Amino acid sequence: MTSPPPLIEQHVLEYPGGYTRSVGTAVSRYLTGLRDGVIVGVRIGDGRVMVPPTEYDPETGAALDEYVEVGPAGTVVAWTWVSEPRSGKHHLTKPFAFALVRPDGADVPMVHVVDVAAADEMAVGMRVMPRWASERVGYVTDLDAWVPISDGETPSAAAVNTAEVSGEPVTGITVPIRLEYEINAGRAPSKYLRSLAEHKIIGQRAVDSDKVYVPPRGSDPTTGAPTTIEVEVSDVGTVTTFCVVNLPGLSEFAPEVPFVCAQILLDGSNTPWFGLVQGLPADEVRMGLRVQAVWADVLVPDARSIKWFEPNGEPDAPYDTYREYA
Amino acid sequence: MRDVAVISFAQETAVKDRERNEVEFISPVVRDAVAGSGIARHDIGFTISGSCDYLSGGPFTFVQGLDAAGAWPPVKESHVEMDAAWALYEAWVAIQTGDVDSALIYGFGKSSLTDIHEVITLQTDPYTVAPLWPSMVDLAALQASALFAEGDVTERDLAEVAARSRRDACANPFAVVSEEVDADTLLGRPVTHAPLRDSDIAPVTDGAAAIVIAAAEVAHDVCARPAWIRGIDHRVDAPHIGVRDLTTSASTRRAGEEAGALQGGFDVAELHAQFSHDELLLRAALGLSAETAINPSGGALGANPLMASGLIRIGEVFRRINAGEIGRGLAHATQGPCLQQNLVCILEGE
Structure with missing residues (x-):
């Protein structure tokens, strides 16, 4: 006798309206910069310029406050290709590259995207410049993508921001987060749930115990023994x-x-x-x-x-x- | 320091298990590990698990896992939101304090319930990186790209690692990917996440594992061939990926130094390499010589149940010492994007 397969449900983990985060000083400088069409880094203890900036030295933890404008052009130091952008996740809708891009004047690269037509247009060492979003709201995608720059070309300044924003520094962001799950009830809970549809309540107990658990989860929580005996309560x-x-x-x-x-x-x-x-x-x-x-x-x-x-x-x-x- | 040994190990894996819930998945390995330890369940002094609530999609789901562990009358219990190799570290510390003499460690993860690569994205910086949604594979591919740019590593090096892992996995009943294959064949397959191929990427795996460790006075009584923990340490790199040198693994090197791994002499090293190039980085960081057999189980490229896979590396080394096949081995576990956190554990027979 085969029993029907355990029950499976779709489950979405989502924060309606997005997850709101206060950004703090350093990320505020970075996101306010992006909104204004510039890239801001910070000088760390060993003299290097790091972007995006943090409030603390990544090695020593010392407080940092020497903010430095970097770029606008930069160099790709590593890349990979995304052949199938994920709807609702990636902000670009056609295939693109993730890359580590080191803006001119910075000593460490930043994770962002490069927009080219095909993977064979990507190379380590290629020169890129920002393509700014026309509506910039103080979010990481205000820098819409890095794009190739040809020899001798000068990156153009960001166009006037078409978004209605105050001149105040960015203090918070709203990040949509959505994960989709296929939850499976398991063998014991499935039997219990199916019993409800038959106007019954079925629990389970382990062989060496007289304790009946409803709903059953498959094991006796006191001993960990499997609850193999079904009991209608x-x-x-x-x-x-x-x-x-x-x-x-x-x-x-x-x-x-x-x-x-x-x-x-x-x-x-x-x-x-x-x-x-x-x-x-x-x-x-x-x-x-x-x-x-x-x-x-x-x-x-x-x-x-x-x-x-x-x-x-x-x-x-x-x-x-x-x-x-x- | 108290001498502490691994005395039993059990594991279970599946590609995409929709039959059993987490409790039903954990129960058999906990039962087997406890039975194999020779210590009665309630004589084991400490119980600790490693798991990630984001894998199951609910808050505090790790608490339900305790239903599988036999937790009544109330046991001394803890949990880490990390691979269970870090739970083993905490258990080892608990034994060092003299508070307990033995511990049950288990880890579990059903990686197939959601898009695991998106889950790992949420471990990245939530302001400047996560909103772009680079997956765990994308970030690893960036590391491989940086390594290629240095010029010392080629596609063929990766393919050799992948082919050897897939071949070795054929002898491992818990591997979910295995294949008699050579590097040339793999190089003929498409690059899917430049510069990586699917064969360079650990498979999505559901699974659970459990280990029992004990102090010498207990271990000698119950285990004919314990695997003694001669060194264990874990270290972390900066979370900001750009600021790290992705062509080395500084935290692995440091953990290896602290654990005493750099003197070498290992018959086997089980490295938690979730990508082919991870193995190259880890071998270099730990200075492993050609005499050391790397990942004879097939490693994480054969099966990679998140939150248990690092613990399984320790279990695999134990299993070989316990069977008398080897005398000394190294186990490594990792967590986080681009080998962010690394644990090294050295095991020896009598």
Whole structure:
């Protein structure tokens, strides 16, 4: 008998609107420079000029404050080719090079991009100049890309900034970050989740233990032993502890406030289980309250299958029956 | 200093495991490493893991990994957001303090759940580098390009490393990439991340590994052939990639000096080279001679489960000492773009 494959979900890790960062003194000088169409580095303790600048010497940690304008032309000291730019990540939409470019007047190179038509136009030692974005907002892509410069050509100054920006130094940036995942539940949680779609709650226990874990994760957390034995537990249980929620709008699934979320020890299980409690005023919910699951009309292999728990009319459970779990 | 030895090791790898969650992945290696140690689970004094929450996409997911470790009654526990080789270092320090006599170390990472190369981008400077989204491979390729520009390293040198690794990986059941191949054949394949070919780049790998280490008074009792840790050290280079000399690995050199590696005499070196040119940089930094067999397991070019791969290097050297195949070996682990952080561990038989 083969069991169905474990459940897989798509998951996006994203900070809506982007991650906001304050930039500090040195990065402010750098990004304000880019906004103004110049590249700013800093002199470090051994006399070298480093770009982008930092507030501290990378070797000694000493404070630095001698900012130096470098470039505008520069030299490629290393490169690689990106044949498939990533949408939503790379700011260039056609193939380009990542490169270490050392601006004239600087002693160390910086990571940035070079825009040429094909990889065979790239070479270590090639001379490049900045192509500035027309709208510059104080971000690393204000320097849109380095581009080849021919012998004797003079880099042109950045055009007037078309972005509406104040003359104040850049103090912060907003960085979009998005990672996409394929999360897999694993064998044990998949069995549990599928049981919810069948109007059942399936936990697991290890061979050498009588503790039943719901939801199961595949191992007995006390011993690390695999939980190979499936156990159906009741949809009736005891509230071991609870919280009255007065914050509205926490989730699209949350009921109107005030509502109660609770740890519920399902009969036959040894791990309290998270659920909502409805069917009585929030201020009447109490430890020991006996409750029963209210199942959704449409059952699915996830937590939405149980809408909430309601009192089932039994007398409250004595404290001793759940004290180990409270 | 207390004498401390590696006494057991277990590992597991897969190309793209969608059957098991992290706990189900870790459990077997923890169980095997503990069983192999001859020490009862709750007699092991310290438990520590290495993992990266960004790999699984949730905060504090490493805590769930403890479900696999048998953590009740409460164990003395720690975690590093680093390859588990650094967890082993912390465990070694814990034993040196006299606080504990033995430790369980495990590392795990399912690199296939997301685009691992984008995850590593987020380790770079968040103001001036990460917003450009250079991947881990792009940054490594820049290092290779800088190395080529020096003129001492050629494409063929890289292809020789890649071909030997792929051939050696054929004998390693945990390798996810292996092939009987020579350098000429690899040189005939396309350059994918100039100047690198796919064969120069470690494969995306899911995996977990666990090791038990113990102080001499315990190790002698439970292990016939322990692998003694004769030196261990880790060092870090500046995070600003431009300011580093990418044609050498200064932090590897320093860690090697501190660990006592530069006197040589190694039968085997397992180097955590995630790219072919990494191996050349590491060999030079550590001054490894031609007598030392490099990465007989196939190395990270055969399987590279992030957060466990460095620990596996230590485990591979242990395994050979424990089997009586070799007397003295070096293990290396790395983390961060362009070999930013490096750990060197020297292991010896009796």
